Amino acid sequence: MSEISLDDEDTFKILIATDIHLGYLEKDAIRGNDTYDTLNEILECAKTNQADFILLGGDLFHENKPSRRCLHSCITMLRKYCMGDSPIHFNILSDQRVNFNTTQFPWVNYQDENLNISIPVFSVHGNHDDPTGVSLCALDLLSASGLINHFGHSQSVESIEISPILMQKGNTKLALYGLGSIPDERLYRMFVNNKVTMLRPKEDQDKWFNLFTIHQNRSKHGPTNYIPEQFLDDFLDLVVWGHEHECLITPTRNEQQLFYVTQPGSSVATSLSPGEAAKKHIGLLKVKGHKMNMQKIPLKTVRQFFIQDVVLADYEDLFTPDTPQVTKKVEDLCYAKVTEMLEQAERERLGCPLTPEKPLIRLRVDYSGGFETFSTSRFSQKFVDRVANPKDIIHFLRRREQKEDIKDEVTVDYGKLLKTSAVEGLRVEDLVKQYFEAAEQKGQLSLLTEQGMGKAIQEFVDKDEKDAIQELITYQLEKTQRHLQARGVTTEQDIDAEVRE
Structure with a gap:
């Protein structure tokens, strides 16, 4: 990573964000406006930093068919921040009929004589807002209205050719590749069978900065239910990885393929899991020649989220399963832990007026070893005015019973814990497969x-x-x-x- 301090006529400034999930919990009385406030902050940030364009890595919308409110709010904000008379300082050199092949207007929106665009938005689709039915998605509505440039849509299920959008600003040449969400198993099989081709410019291949946006599983969820980084071409310079919600936005180098990977993560917590608890950021990427610099920009409107794990067997000095009124003592311990997290949230919120007042709190309680659970609904009543998720503060879980006898030693692998409530993360297609x-x-x-x-x-x-x-x-x-x-x-x-x- 090279420092790029000059904002000159050769430097691309690209605002990068993924997984905005607009409309998530929009009917919730407390959290209903969260995603709208954060999209507004992201677009305002692009305008303040005078970004050349915005790059979105998928899942702009949470629902495949967004509500009228959701679409209306999105269109309103895009019109407010991305339309105007400010000049565009880069040109597109590639065949736009190939780049934007899903629309009747196959050219970038800022070159449309009927539109005034000041900040172009380029986006691939994610697994939440992917094309269904007649192969249309919500992004296609925004594309037809001239607000977003939807790219990276592969229409073949047999093979994929990814043709880059070739851009030039001054002496800097940028090749923007994109691939919208495809079922991981299918895409994995295509890579293995050499059915995925990334096309390159015919001339001066070494003079292009190659940027790739993908929306797939990065961490392994099964033998073929992810995309290994080594599947991607080694001529790439930077990969923007969408879909994964943990914010790991600082680019990390893949030592095998010699490119960098940035994982911006989501801008809203859509599950109460540890990965979502990392502080949320977007990135301002500067590219000049082959040099790049990623500036992390913390999001101020994101609701705070704190999560802790408690293993009851670790508190032998306070209670055991045979202690009188042990359930009351366990509940008191949980009350103290939640109160600590609330106090931490309040301290961190000082001086941040844009941060929502009520945080998200999750306490995962491992009650293995003979302990009993208490009423989570009664417990939640104590915090109903202080947290944004009073109904699911406490999550009880137990370790799988091990065949070997373990003496005195308690080890918890939270990746292998049994769920006590509704099965979390199990997909519909998994249930179908199990049934048959x-x-x-x-x-x-x-x-x-x-x-x-x-x-x-x-x-x-x-x-x-x-x-x-x-x-x-x-x-x-x-x-x-x-x-x-x-x-x-x-x-x-x-x-x-x-x-x-």
Whole structure:
């Protein structure tokens, strides 16, 4: 990382943010405005810093079909901060019909003679606001209205060609690559089969700064349910990784591929997990030639979030499962821990008028070893006026029982803990797969695949695509009919045999 102090005619200034999740909990009485306040801060920051453009790494919206309020607020803010008479200081050299191939207006919005754009916004889609149904997403609405430049949308499920947006400011040349969210298993398979190609400029390849925006799992969630960094081309200079919510915005070097990776993280906590507790930032990236510098900008409107783990077995000096009124003593300990976090929040909030008053608090209590739980609803009443999430302050969990006897030593791996409430993080397609794996032979699928059925049910449940299952069945029936006709199969017995094969 090189220091770039000059804001001259050769330096790109790019405001980078990912996972804004606009509209998250918008109906919540306390947290309903959080995402709107933070998007306003991000756009205002771009204007204050005179950014050349804004780069968003996916999941601008939390819902696949944002509410009217959500779309209205987003359009209002983009119009307020990104439209105006300020000149644009960079040019686009690539074929824009290739870069923006999902719109009837295949050119960057600031070159549209009917629009006055002062800060262009370039965005890939995420897994929350990805195209469904007729292959449209919420970003396409903003693109059609001239407010956002949606790029990185791959329309093929067999292979991907990523063509960069080639930009030049003064003597600095920037190649902006983007890939919107694709199911991790499918993209992993494409990389393994060499079906993902990143195109490069024909001339002066070594003179371009190569910037890639991706929205996929970075940490491993399964054998193929993530994208390893070494899959990416080694000619890249910087990768902006969306989807992961923990803020790790300082670029880290991949020693194998020799590029840097920045993970801006989300600008709102959408789950009460440790990764979300890291302080939220956006980045101001400066690029001059092949040199870059990332300035971390802390977000002031983000609601504070504090999380602690308590292992009751560690407090033998205070109580054991056999202590009289042990549940009351455990509750008192939890009360003291929550109060400590509230006091810390209050100290850190001093001098920060934009920070919301009520913080998010989560206390994860491991009650393994014979302890009993107490009423979390009664406990939450003590803090109902002081925290933003009174209903889920306490989260009880237990270690998996180990076969070996462990004496005196208590070790907790929070990645392997049993959940006591509704199953957290389990995907719809996982449930479908588990069902059919456990089903008897007569319950197995013949025409439909588990993967296809899982995907259709996920769209039906998560994205309100009411026709997803019917469309899958119709497609698979037509495909099977064409196959049978091509094989000349006509009798019912032969059809059954062909389907089983």
